[in-house]
Amino acid sequence: xxxxxxxxxxxxxxxxxxxxxxxxxxxxxxxxxxxxxxxxxxxxxxxxxxxxxxxxxxxxxxxxxxxxxxxxxxxxxxxxxxxxxxxxxxxxxxxxxxxxxxxxxxxxxxxxxxxxxxxxxxxxxxxxxxxxxxxxxxxxxxxxxxxxxxxxxxxxxxxxxxxxxxxxxxxxxxxxxxxxxxxxxxxxxxxxxx
Amino acid sequence: xxxxxxxxxxxxxxxxxxxxxxxxxxxxxxxxxxxxxxxxxxxxxxxxxxxxxxxxxxxxxxxxxxxxxxxxxxxxxxxxxxxxxxxxxxxxxxxxxxxxxxxxxxxxxxxxxxxxxxxxxxxxxxxxxxxxxxxxxxxxxxxxxxxxxxxxxxxxxxxxxxxxxxxxxxxxxxxxxxxxxxxxxxxxxxxxxx
Numbered sequence: 001x002x003x004x005x006x007x008x009x010x011x012x013x014x015x016x017x018x019x020x021x022x023x024x025x026x027x028x029x030x031x032x033x034x035x036x037x038x039x040x041x042x043x044x045x046x047x048x049x050x051x052x053x054x055x056x057x058x059x060x061x062x063x064x065x066x067x068x069x070x071x072x073x074x075x076x077x078x079x080x081x082x083x084x085x086x087x088x089x090x091x092x093x094x095x096x097x098x099x100x101x102x103x104x105x106x107x108x109x110x111x112x113x114x115x116x117x118x119x120x121x122x123x124x125x126x127x128x129x130x131x132x133x134x135x136x137x138x139x140x141x142x143x144x145x146x147x148x149x150x151x152x153x154x155x156x157x158x159x160x161x162x163x164x165x166x167x168x169x170x171x172x173x174x175x176x177x178x179x180x181x182x183x184x185x186x187x188x189x190x191x192x193x194x
Numbered sequence: 195x196x197x198x199x200x201x202x203x204x205x206x207x208x209x210x211x212x213x214x215x216x217x218x219x220x221x222x223x224x225x226x227x228x229x230x231x232x233x234x235x236x237x238x239x240x241x242x243x244x245x246x247x248x249x250x251x252x253x254x255x256x257x258x259x260x261x262x263x264x265x266x267x268x269x270x271x272x273x274x275x276x277x278x279x280x281x282x283x284x285x286x287x288x289x290x291x292x293x294x295x296x297x298x299x300x301x302x303x304x305x306x307x308x309x310x311x312x313x314x315x316x317x318x319x320x321x322x323x324x325x326x327x328x329x330x331x332x333x334x335x336x337x338x339x340x341x342x343x344x345x346x347x348x349x350x351x352x353x354x355x356x357x358x359x360x361x362x363x364x365x366x367x368x369x370x371x372x373x374x375x376x377x378x379x380x381x382x383x384x385x386x387x388x
Contacts, residue, residue, distance in 0.1 A: 147370030157351025176341030
């Protein structure tokens with residue numbers, strides 16, 4: 001199909017343009033020229049830069065290099081902290097941050113993109129994290145029936161919040177968060193129960 | 195200025211169109227017609243629906259009805275749980291969910307919108323939450339130097355994650371999350387320390 005080859009040419013041109021100029025300076029005009037496609041065609045298929053970049057990511061043309069491997073040293077406190085730190089470091093790279101923001105924008109805007117992006121990208125991170133938590137529970141390091149999904153989503157969500165509000169997730173931030181989730185912030189056991 | 199009055203007419207028409215049709219069926223064509231503006235003008239100022247809706251929210255034309263008041267009964271565990279529940283219930287309304295998704299998309303796409311939206315909307319929620327946590331710390335209910343900001347952002351972030359992945363935040367989810375943050379998921383004190 002002619003339109004499919006045009007689409008691939010557009011995605012390849014976007015990949016090259018992203019590598020050369022980065023997300024913020026991404027030019028639809030240059031992409032259209034490089035792909036030999038009409039500007040109107042590109043805008044018709046991709047009304048926003050984020051929609052274009054999201055499709056690139058979903059089709060595997062570009063990949064953000066945020067870590068999704070969750071370490072397993074046997075010490076869940078340490079592994080969770082290390083994973084969160086690695087995730088935060090991934091977001092310190094402006095290119096990664098821009099790519100994930102683009103995907104977030106596209107997912108927020110469109111149900112289908114959201115489903116596809118969750119299926120192809122986010123779910124892997126969430127599953128790796130919940131599986132590590134379940135393993136720790138089986139190993140007797142966590143409370144029985146600890147809410148693994150809620151905790152995983154709170155950790156990913158906190159990173160997303162930092163990204164959207166353009167705040168760095170410092171070591172103090174990720175360490176505080178890990179400690180809060182592992183040990184809780186309430187004064188327990190209460191003095192009366194000691 | 196003529197352009198300023200046109201802009202206001204567009205925002206008013208968007209407010210009316212949102213109330214009548216909702217976000218998903220929002221029609222730029224109808225908005226342009228109602229505002230007496232050219233379609234091209236609307237698209238030039240607002241390349242996406244989310245950008246248009248975000249500006250409406252920032253200018254106070256529409257307001258999402260998510261609760262930002264954090265209750266203070268003196269019991270931080272209960273107040274945090276009730277607040278999270280109320281937040282989740284707010285997101286159960288499709289109109290609210292769509293508005294917040296639109297703002298998220300606009301904030302993800304644009305640094306200026308992100309800064310303005312954070313300043314005018316998100317910061318109030320985050321501040322209310324961190325102040326409630328600090329009060330609880332002063333009241334001796336929380337550990338000294340509990341990471342209030344990280345916890346507040348993890349709670350808001352978890353809600354945002356649910357919203358973006360189109361998952362409901364059920365009572366089981368918000369309760370599990372509240373309990374995890376308050377009491378921690380690790381088995382502490384460990385049996386050996388008892």
